[in-house]
Amino acid sequence: MPSKQSQTVKELYRGWTRAMIESREPDIDGWGDLTAEPRGVDYLETDAGGVPAMWAVPKGCAEDRVLLCLHGGGFMSGSMYTHRKLYAHLAKAAGVRALILEYRLAPGHLHPAQVDDATDAYAWLLGQGVGARHIAFAGDSAGGGLAITTMLRARERGLPLPAASMPLSPWVDMEVLGGSYESNRDKDAFFYREVVQALADLFLGTDGDPRDPLANPLHADLTGLPPVYIQAGGDETLVDDAHLLEEHARKAGMEVRLDVFPGQQHSFQMTAGRAPEADEAIRSLAAWVRPRLGL
Template identity: 35%
Template sequence: MINSVIKPGAARGVAAARRLISPLGPVGGVSLRNSLRPSVHAGSATARNAPDFSEPDFLFKLLFNTRGYALGSHRFFMDSAVALLPTPKGARYRYSRLAGVPVMWIGGYEKKGGPLLFYLHGGGYVMGSPRTHRSLSAYLCRASKAKGLVVDYRLAPEHPFPAALEDVLDVYRFLVKNGMDSKNILVAGDSAGGGLTAALLLAIARENLPMPCAAHLMSPWADLTASRRYYRFMRHRAKHVVDWGADAMAAMYVGESDPADPLISPVYGDFTGVCPMLITAGRSEPLRHDGRILAEHARSFGVDARFLPYDGPVHVFQALAPLVGSAEALIERAGAFFIEQLGQ
């Protein structure tokens, strides 16, 4: 069950998050690559909105339970709070650019000639960065025995669709056209990054580029046309994810485009020839529907698409791997899937 015991030694990270945002109050400016000016609507943050730090999903409640805060403030919370999650021992990071796009490399777990984990971070297409996902992506690299590459794609609303997809496709194209064996590439993403992973696979197929070995989608946001129906239905189950406004994030990302475009909502795409996928989601989280439907849809095109639901409402539960043992176990399952597909 999700209500797992927090790992020994994780209390310091919880305490650091408590100091960061308790009491919740106005946040000042922060220099981020895709940042809007942070601002706070007067009187919006009250004690009753503060998350319960004893709960495993306290970080997600922190991010999504601050109604009234402007987008820049949500970005600040995500950049500051999620970045507090400890990284696994041995992880090394460096930053560079590929095809003009900022990327973060993760080392420490790979073998010579081993696979590359091509990671796309979540954040509703409007927030998040490689830095916010340093922990989650490194845990997945360790489980997969892979070197990591996290793409710092452009965010909406400053850069609506197709900017994010263009960035990740440019980096993937650069890799395969400069000697990287696509069968040694593993693609993964969480939430919006999971949806972007599916969109990337569709774009790779459309361009007849070499397909990666396999993909792992964690709680993918794969149908931006259905967010109202799903989120109203699930509001009582995962209120902290819903309150800030999935519809608002979708509108920022979609812009003037059609939300039913398969490169925005991959559940409407043609998955012919796409690589095997492992899709995970909580049994009672809002995006469980997207994950299940995406897996069923991909299987209708002959894809080996596996859907693995886990107990509970926590969105992208794997992000809590430093704190909760069962979250780390999910990452180990994904690593085993990747190693199986690589034939190792």
């Protein structure tokens, strides 16, 4: 059974839906309140190669291992502030530092601004002396897609690839074709097909291509990318994005794991510290990534 905290996610997303229908920018001030404050973590804002970012540094962590974290929000909202606690929970569980990025947002900055910002920050991190095999990507929703496309952009630039990637409820299908938009329509609190299509249009712009591999990795060559661990909620309309990404990765010969959590909403990990399902998901991510970072 879903926890009471899962209802909190539904209430937030219903408010977002109303704002979208009324053509107003969603109010995200309380988004980070979904997540409990993890104890024993210090925060420090920085400039990551021209990209605003925030370090989350758990007490006693391995400082030469880093999670590069990419927030969700449909590419038009969210920030390092709304997501700092989520990724601090993950960093603390894994025993490493997290670098949480604040990439440029649509509609003021269209694709590929977001993947370029994430890749610039990754290149900066490598320049700080952190080895690629000691870095893992993590991202939720739109950031989950970026956790894949940033590796593709890094490969284009000749950068070494990270050790692993962890997309949470990834949004990857810019064509908005998944059957779960219909099968989960009455279960998902926010992500109706029409909403996701509107977000895709804002992200890509009038001349954008929804099949561009750097926007939609389902059309990319994933051969040679590092291991990926995907998580998704069983009640979200985007769950087919997770299944399609897993299938595409397997066909490319990647090591891939997908866990779908029954009864859970999109990006349910945001309730870390308040909901047992989110805490279980965080523990699973940490246990999976630690050996891939050499811990």
